[in-house]
Amino acid sequence: MRFLPALLILAALAFADSKASGNPNIILINIDDLGYADISPFGGKVPTPNLDRMAQEGMKLTSHYAAPVCSPSRAAMMTGCYPKRVLPIGGVLFPAAAVGLNPNEITIAEVLKPEGYATACIGKWHLGDQPEFLPTAQGFDSYFGIPYSNDMGPRSDGSKSNPDKPIPAAPENKKAPKKAANANAKAEDGDEVGLRGDHQPPLPMIDGTKPPERVKAAEQHEMTRRYTERAVSYIREHQDKPFFLYLPHNAVHFPHYPQKEFMGKSGVSLQKDWVMEVDWSIGKILDALRELKLDSETLVIFTSDNGGPLQQGADNTPLRGGKGSTMEGGMRVCTIAWWPGKIAGASTTNVITSHMDWLPTFAAIAGGKVPSDRKIDGIDLSPLLLGDRLAFQARETFFYYRGFTLEAVRTGPWKLHLASKELYDLDSDPGEADNLSTAMADKVTELAALAETMKDDLGLKGAEAPGVRPLGRVKSPKPVIAP
Template sequence: MKTLTHLFICLLSSVASAIASDAARPNILIIFTDDQGYGDLGCFGSERHETPRMDQLAEEGTKFTSFYAQNVCGPSRSALLTGRYPHRSGGWGMPASEITWAELMQEVGYETICIGKWDVSDRRAIIDRMPLAQGFDYYFGPLGANDNGKVTFHENNEPAGGTDDMGSLTRLYTDKAIKYLEEKRDETKPFVLYLSHTMMHTDIDASERFRGTSEGGLYGDVVEEFDYETGRLLDTLDDLGLSENTLVIYTTDNGPWNQPAYTEKEKGHPPGSIFWGNSGPLRNGKGSCYEGGARVPCIIRWPGKVEAGATSSAIFATLDFLPTFAKIAGFKVPKDRIIDGADQTELLLGEKPKGNRNTFFYEAHINRWENTYTVNGMRFGKWKFLKAEHTVPGYCKDTDREEVVELYDLEVDIGETNNLADQHPEIVKRMQAELAAFWNANE
């Protein structure tokens, strides 16, 4: 059950929403992909994938190049929904007591829609931890991943069939989103639509229209189909006259499957294919506490508010969505728990170019089934510190890594190639203390 504090928050939020008129409050569309690499889009440096619609979105909005999710899927989603690091918000096992931005936005008059991968109810149909109990008015999608090349759908709280046609999913989710906007949307309310794609997770595939058409192999086919389908959704916003008052956010849940410890086992390959994404200039990928694990591409478009054609290196994270949406939508941030996110409204509006975040902590799950976590390092401004011993799952372990304390200047060494720990012991000591204080903080 939700706390009495939450009920009080809802009352305050209702007052806040009365102050902010619906005409002034934007719709919000979150497009969230799975395991997509930092370097997979043309606008983020890809020379293999043609992504004209995402490139256009970047021209119409701002690219954020120091944007962070988490380094694996379930924890990434609980952090995005709650504004809390996974060791607080529960990752795959996110408890019913967590408060999501969807609940808070629902209370101030937003229509809330979730389509696609949920992945925070232990991949099971546990009603009080499914989307409708966590603030969404409508849900369609699988509760978990597609690790075995199959997904089982739920519509709201009811089973809704399934498929082993992985190439159908990107279009299916997009169709569901478009249909909702065209046929089911309450036009008297602003909406938030959270579209959480299954692709490009493990057992990837593209539809017949796109399979075999890109220069990037099967993975490139999937990237280019995602680009096309996203274009269809953005065109729908145009057709419905919604684009000018819709804040569009594109990002992904973590880095790509590109670690040798994983790929050498050939786990999850469609026959004869190697399909993992590209981390671009970043080191390593999914699961890692190097930049390729949690630093992800992000594009935000909000016509007349977010600068068009711009690039920002401000530190920003999915953790920041809840407090930022609070400012934009007019609800109160919960006070009965630690919220790790920062209000980045001033960053979005160009009023504070460096934003309101100066740190990011690199967490890793130790055991998914026991839902246990550790923290391996932190970013503080340009500096990144990593502990000597990394606790990460075996599939993402950097087998060539020497177990030493690491310190990097990310402004000049985005690829984490030059360890400066011996040259700056005072910075190492300070960051070790900051890391310990973060991990020992109480609710």
């Protein structure tokens, strides 16, 4: 028995050391389909005071790139690689897909876990809904959330319409063969990416190994609040050890389901009401960190998974285009990094950054290892965030892929759209309005040559290319909740 106190002291010392040697907590908040100017620190007209304060106390990243749509964006974020390298599909994943992010890929959670991190994913995963593909198979200790988009359920459950609109009538050919439902599918993707349209099973809320809940309209309204409460509880429960919390909200993807108290609050639209609820959520999380005195030892990133969809009322001002495109409005996302005492307050960087950079950045901050047995495209942003600009190795070129196709390339301020040969100076013209290709023919040639460098790596079009790694695959995928 006399050994016990000594052991406890040793354990306490070891624990104290792990904190002191710099294992900050990391919270990565990823909003779905949030437009560049949907929030007030990026010029949005609807007030988002908690995000204003976050930006005031942190750094805005104004040239931060995601991908045009959900699944590829999340694949890049989790693995530090271009989406085509790790999740070669033409569009996004649907329910009961036979494919997903390969379990052999190494996620941020798998990089941080060996460094002593507790890991949790709360929200929308969208990298495969089969057990082999879920967060708990990719380094996360726990998962709570809808594994894909909130519009991928039955129309009778309210998944295809906003709460202020009647549920649209089912098409007459509801019993039509699966192929008809796939008519809108990208030509490159077959049935293996899952069930579309009226073939989609009920939306599932997964909570560890409990039987999944069916999410109907009433549950959609509660989703953001529940994710937030789970996140705050998680922070409280893990305040004494380093944690990585990935919080990908289903908000603000169509259909727009703010909590009832937020409906009508913006005076603009349900989409903007939901943006205001997201701001409330951020306030709850940052307040919890402040209250627990964890703010000086927690890095929080706020971002979006792709540009805002203009047809759903998102605002990407001053950028051109929206979700689904490789115009800046489709891929450049509003991003804030917050770590009081470490990241300078009210700072801004216009350096090219991307979701691929979070894995190397978090690894650097946590003392973790970036995988060395495979190609990683992301760069370590920690010197940029922490104000050590001389140590920062900037990215020279960024490649804009949509599905399998390389559509544009950027170096410095210059961006070339490959098909149309439009050339823009993004520093002076982020809205891509003034095509300089005639005046700057040499730049066009230079950027076209940079695009060619991808030929022997990820390829310029088509699924096959030397640098593309295999998808994860299961034989008999099943819906999480049977229809």
